[in-house]
Each structure stands twice: as C-alpha cells, then as structure tokens.
Amino acid sequence: MKNPEIFEQTYTEYWKKLNAFSYTMTQDKDLAQNIVQDVFIDLWERKDDLNINAIEPYLFRAVKNQVFKHYQNNRFDKTILEDQFEDYVIDNFASIDPELMDSLYTLLDKLPEKRKEVLLMYKFQDMSIDQIADELGISKQTVKNQISSALKQLREGLKDLAWLAPYIILHQKF
Known part of the structure; x- marks a missing residue:
C-alpha cells in the first residue's frame, strides 16, 4: 500500500x-x-x-x-446501528458469497420449519406477503408475524457470527 x-x-x-x-x-x-x-x-x-x-x-x-x-x-445508542447492519445483511442474504452460506444456513436450520419456509419465500423467492399467504393458506398477519419472528431470530444468531460481517458485506453488489 x-x-x-x-x-x-x-x-x-x-x-x-x-x-x-x-x-x-x-x-x-x-x-x-x-x-x-x-x-x-x-x-x-x-x-x-x-x-x-x-x-x-x-x-x-x-x-x-x-x-x-x-x-x-x-x-x-450503538445497538440501533448494529440492528441496521444486521438488517442489511439479512436483506442482502441471497447475494452472499456461497462459501459463507453454510454458516448462515446453520442459522436458518434453527428456525421452526414453517417460519423458515415463510422467510425463504419472502427473501429468496421475492414473494409478497399476499402471495405467501395465498400459497400457504394462512393469513397475511401470520405471514408478517412469521417473517418478523424469523428476522428477530436471525439477528440474534448474526450477533454470534459478527466475525463474518466484513466478508459478507464485501460480496454485495452495489
């Protein structure tokens, strides 16, 4: 340098x-x-x-x-920033480097099955809340609750994976 x-x-x-x-x-x-x-x-x-x-x-x-x-x-309050950082990681989950996906999939696997399914439909398949509710035969509010709970659970897990943060971010497409 x-x-x-x-x-x-x-x-x-x-x-x-x-x-x-x-x-x-x-x-x-x-x-x-x-x-x-x-x-x-x-x-x-x-x-x-x-x-x-x-x-x-x-x-x-x-x-x-x-x-x-x-x-x-x-x-x-630094926790507000940490939440924004974790939101950013979660929102860009689909474009994360494949080598790191294993660690993140471990977090996903800890989610209850229905919650995981809803989150994957929402984040990976870009389905709307209405589409998910229709496909799964559940209410929109249930979909929203499942997404919210899943994101909260992932945020907690991301705190444990903080060492990955720089590597996750550098593979983002801006």
Whole structure:
C-alpha cells in the first residue's frame, strides 16, 4: 500500500462499495462520505505501519468501526446501528458469497420449519406477503408475524457470527 498507484487503484475500486455500506448504516450521505474519506486518509497516513493481508475485509471493518466511533462520540445508542447492519445483511442474504452460506444456513436450520419456509419465500423467492399467504393458506398477519419472528431470530444468531460481517458485506453488489 506504500505505492501511490496501488493506493489510488484501491481507492477507485472500493470507494463506491464502502460509501454505499457506510450510507446503509448512517442514512446520511455526507456523513457516509466523510467516514469513508477518513478511512482512506487513515490508511494512507499509516501505510508504513500497517501490514494488511486482505484489503477488502480491512476496509469494510474500518468503515464499520468509524461509523460506530462517530456515533459513540455523539452518545448514540450503538445497538440501533448494529440492528441496521444486521438488517442489511439479512436483506442482502441471497447475494452472499456461497462459501459463507453454510454458516448462515446453520442459522436458518434453527428456525421452526414453517417460519423458515415463510422467510425463504419472502427473501429468496421475492414473494409478497399476499402471495405467501395465498400459497400457504394462512393469513397475511401470520405471514408478517412469521417473517418478523424469523428476522428477530436471525439477528440474534448474526450477533454470534459478527466475525463474518466484513466478508459478507464485501460480496454485495452495489
């Protein structure tokens, strides 16, 4: 990373993805850009001291940490951000790298059968609540309850898989 050309190439390759990731957590365009900019400034300033084996996980983790640091400094409840992060992972579940799917499928397998079926129809098959209710012969409210319960259960499981977060995010299509 000591080479300016490599740094510029890294910046060009990851700026858009990191900015989109930062925005999903902050919901503030300017703040998201500032955070990503700070990460790259820090990367450049510390280039002689850092020994980074995998740049993608490093950058995504750095952005996540900067977002948390920003809100922590502003006395913001970090759990709100963690929930947004987990929502993001769950919402983009279908596009996650296949190698990581095994760990996530383990979480899915812990869901009750009907709950899992409803969630998979909703997230993987992009079926609407109405379509799921019709196909399964259950009420729309039951579908909503099952989705809500499944997402809550997955969020709890994702807390245990926090180490996967940088790897999950870097395989997203922005």
